[in-house]
Amino acid sequence: MRIGALPAVRAAVVAAAGALLATFAVAPPARADHHDLAPPEILSASVHGGRAIVLGPDRTLTFQATVTARAAAGILRHGVEVHLLSPGGQVWHGARDLPATCEPISVTTSVCTEWFRIDTGSAEVTNSYAGDWKMAATVASNNLHTHPESSITSRTDLATAKVRRSSKLTFVATPNPVRQGQGVSALGRLTVADWETDAYTSAPGQTVGLEFCASPCRSVESLRTLRTGVYGLTGTTHPATRDGSWWLRYGGTGQYAATYSPGVFVDVLEG
Secondary structure: EEEEEEEHHHHHHHHHHHHHHHHOOOOOOOOOOOHHHOEEEEEEEEEEEHOOOOEEEOOOEEEEEEEEEEOOOOOEEEEEEEEEEEOOOOEEEEOOOOOOEEEEOOEEEEHHHEEEEOOOOOOOHHHOOOOHEEEEEEEEEOOOOOOHHHHHEEEEEOOEEEEEEOOOEEEEEOOEEOOOOEEEEEEEEEEEOOOOOOEEEEOOEEEEEEEEEOOOOOEEEEEEEEOOOOOOOOEEEOOOOOOEEEEEEEEEOEEOOEOOOOOOEOOOEEO
């Protein structure tokens, strides 16, 4: 994970465009007619296929950001620069050992890929890196060497990389079996990955939901909303009326990933 600091998002894009010009100034010449001189158009973009990047302690993940771009002259083979930008102005650069490339899917259109890597076990990655990173991209057409002023397009806020600390929920339900109408004591604990200590730590003050599905399970019922305490613990008592499975659900936050606890089947005895 390579992180840099720039004063603003625009500065990051300007730097990316400059890097492209320097890198591709020696590209082989190509013919360009007047109708080929329109700047490239970025059609779509995504990070990690739109999925959240969820990591536990001491984990490494290599993932990709993709940009689909179109230009009348075609997109340059290595004509892409992608950065991920934090709300605080930090810039996350692509992996040095995995060069970005643009693969044509037609004469005018290419899918460009930049690879990124994160290692939560490194001293560089702290818990503050969890959050939403915005994707900025610069794309160059095959006219870069002859008409650089009209061959580059830069855009910010193309997609969002949702980087989250992984979460765990434990759950127990007692007594089991239980008499019909008697209360089931549901107890759970929420912990989240701490990338600075390479362990899981308590998550107090979080909202979790107690859920139930009668056997055979066809419709999930939300029974109660709970809050976790100092050690991530939470619990309640709820009447048992039917056989079925009980569990806790955590919806996550901008830093912590959503998760479910394992389900516990509770046998309800009549009478």
